Amino acid sequence: MNRNRLLTSEMMENQETMRKKQEFVAERVKSRIDGLLEEADNYTRIMNEDYESFFMDHAEDMYKVQLELSEYRKLKAVVNSGSLEDIRSYLVNKVNNITNTLLGEKLRLNTTSATTQLAHILELELIRDLRGKFIMFLDFIGKDENVAG
Numbered sequence: 001m002n003r004n005r006l007l008t009s010e011m012m013e014n015q016e017t018m019r020k021k022q023e024f025v026a027e028r029v030k031s032r033i034d035g036l037l038e039e040a041d042n043y044t045r046i047m048n049e050d051y052e053s054f055f056m057d058h059a060e061d062m063y064k065v066q067l068e069l070s071e072y073r074k075l076k077a078v079v080n081s082g083s084l085e086d087i088r089s090y091l092v093n094k095v096n097n098i099t100n101t102l103l104g105e106k107l108r109l110n111t112t113s114a115t116t117q118l119a120h121i122l123e124l125e126l127i128r129d130l131r132g133k134f135i136m137f138l139d140f141i142g143k144d145e146n147v148a149g
Helices: 002-049 051-057 059-081 084-104 114-141
Strands: none
Touching (some): 002 051, 002 059, 002 084, 051 059, 059 114
C-alpha cells in the first residue's frame, strides 16, 4: 500500500513538473512573440515616417523579425495544443531540420538577384540563431538523445 502511495506521489510530482515546464515554455514563447510584435510595430512606424531611411537602416532587421515571428507562432500553436512531449518532439524535429539546412544549404543561390541573395542569407542567419534558442528550450524541458547539440 505504501509503495502504491509513493508511486502515485512520484507520478503527481512528475506531472506537476511537466506542467510547470510547459507553462514556462508557453510564457517564454508568448513573451518573445510580444517582443517581436513590438519590434515590428516600431519598424512599421519608422517605415511610415521615412521609408528611405527605413529601407536603408532597418529593412533587413524587419525581414528577420517577420521570419522569426512566423517560427514562434508555429511553436506557439504546438505549445497551446500539445503536451510537453509534443513540444519536445516539435523542437527536436525543428533543430534537426535547421541543422540539415545549415549543413546542406548553399550560402549563395543560383540567381543574379541581389535581393533574393540577401533574403536567403538573412534567413540562414535567423535559423542559425533560432536553432540555439530552440536547443535552450530543449535543455530546459529535457533534451532528447536524437538532437545534435
